[in-house]
Amino acid sequence: MDKSSAMFDMEKAQERLSKLSGGVAVFKVGGASEAEVGERKDRVTDALNATRAAVEEGILxxxxxxxxxxxxxxxxxxxxxxxxxxxxxxxxxxxxxxxxxxxxxxxxxxxxxxxxxxxxxxxxxxxxxxxxxxxxxxxxxxxxxxxxxxxxxxxxxxxxLLLTTTEASVLENPDEKKPPSRMPDIDNDY
The missing domain is CATH 1.10.560.10 (GroEL-like equatorial domain)
Structure with missing residues (x-):
């Protein structure tokens, strides 16, 4: 009886392991607005990618x-x-x-x-x-x-390395004051 119970437990454990390793998970993401749903989807995607990367090479x-x-x-x-x-x-x-x-x-x-x-x-x-x-x-x-x-x-x-070997670079001068942006000319002939 003990042997059959142990075999049953082993089969169940193997079944659970195969479901976890080869299964598919579905995440349902909701929110109050479309922007909120998009933000939450991005967070879930980032978390999944980070988890995959951690499993692949480890963590620090x-x-x-x-x-x-x-x-x-x-x-x-x-x-x-x-x-x-x-x-x-x-x-x-x-x-x-x-x-x-x-x-x-x-x-x-x-x-x-x-x-x-x-x-x-x-x-x-x-x-x-x-x-x-x-x-x-x-x-x-x-x-x-x-x-x-x-x-x-x-x-x-x-x-x-690319910047080191480049002969010239174009940079923005942080000290240079930018002129205030102007309103576009409004066409009054509508």
Whole structure:
């Protein structure tokens, strides 16, 4: 009797596993307006894509701390000249930017947050800007898919290499004041 019960349980477990791995889920998204429905659909799509990316390559602590802590590996990198040294510094500054920006946008001193995070040894410790507290990001569920972070770094590197080898670039002067926009001339001959 025990053997037949165990076989039945095994078959049921296998059936459940096959439904979960090969099945199709239907999400019904609603809202008060078409714009709200569209926004919610976009959020569901983003969540699904992030989940797929996380399953594919794994996760990292979120809030930019994985990038922040990767700067520690660059500190001891041997460079051959001042240009390479400056390049490493630029990359370190870029890797610190997400955490700095998140803290600053939430009204905190981003430099102070960076300093506190970099002086400790827990690679999962991060700054939860919504609570204003230092927490274990993975335990709190604040994570980033590794694939997303890796792709962003590869793309940013590609763009920076393109800009480095470009002979000329057209930029907008931030100091230049733009004239106020005018109302178009109204045709009074209707």
């Amino acid at each position: 602590p979120g809030g930019g701390v994985a990038l922040l802590y990767s700067t520690k590996a660059l500190q001891n990198l041997q460079t051959e000249n001042e240009d390479q040294k400056r390049g490493v510094q630029i990359i370190q500054d870029a890797l610190k930017a997400p955490t700095l920006t998140i803290a600053s946008n939430a009204g905190y001193d981003g430099s102070l947050v960076l300093g506190k995070l970099l002086e400790q040894d827990d690679d999962n410790l991060g700054f939860d800007a919504s609570k204003g507290a230092y927490i274990d990001m993975v335990k709190a569920g604040i994570i980033d898919p590794l694939k997303v972070i890796r792709t962003a770094l590869v793309d940013a590197t590609s763009v920076s």
